[in-house]
Amino acid sequence: MTNIDGAEAGLTPGVLEGSPAGVTTLEMLVTGYQTRLLKFFRRRVHSVDDAADMTQDVFVKLAGMDVGRITAPGPFLFKTAVNLLRDRGRSAAYRAAAQSSVLDEDEFVCTAPLPERVVAARQQMVILEQALTELSPKCRAVFVRYRYDGWSHQRIADELGVSISMVEKYVRKALIHCRHRLDETSGEGRR
16 A cells, blocks of 8 residues: 655645645645546547536545555546546436437327227217118118218219219218217207
């Protein structure tokens, strides 16, 4: 176990010899290496604030140790600095990976309809089926072929022997009737 002397610390002997009584070895190391460490970090990180924080972190780590046991403080401090840079790089890589692998919120959303919506849709289907039975057979046939079978107005007119304008009137009448029945049951009374 060798104590730090001025030559090993990279300090001029006058700094150690002329230091006030009660100044610790840690304080001498901070005085002697702070500027060099700050320059070291500034060349490697883009932020002056980050460089200052990392310089401080080196000395915080050093404060938790028995500084008197360090035989070569310069290499030790710069090895600590390199390790801090590695840790920072790993941490940044981990954060980047975690952010890029965050699952999209849509992956957690259940696409199935809510039970209340299923029940409401079933009730509306019953109402619509009832409303269709209330239409005249020709009006119902036109509406079913147009809305559910996807036939064109022309095709329906040709098959049923009516004009295209009559097909349009039947479709409009069926839509109005169905909307009216749905509104009655929902209590909206919209017309």
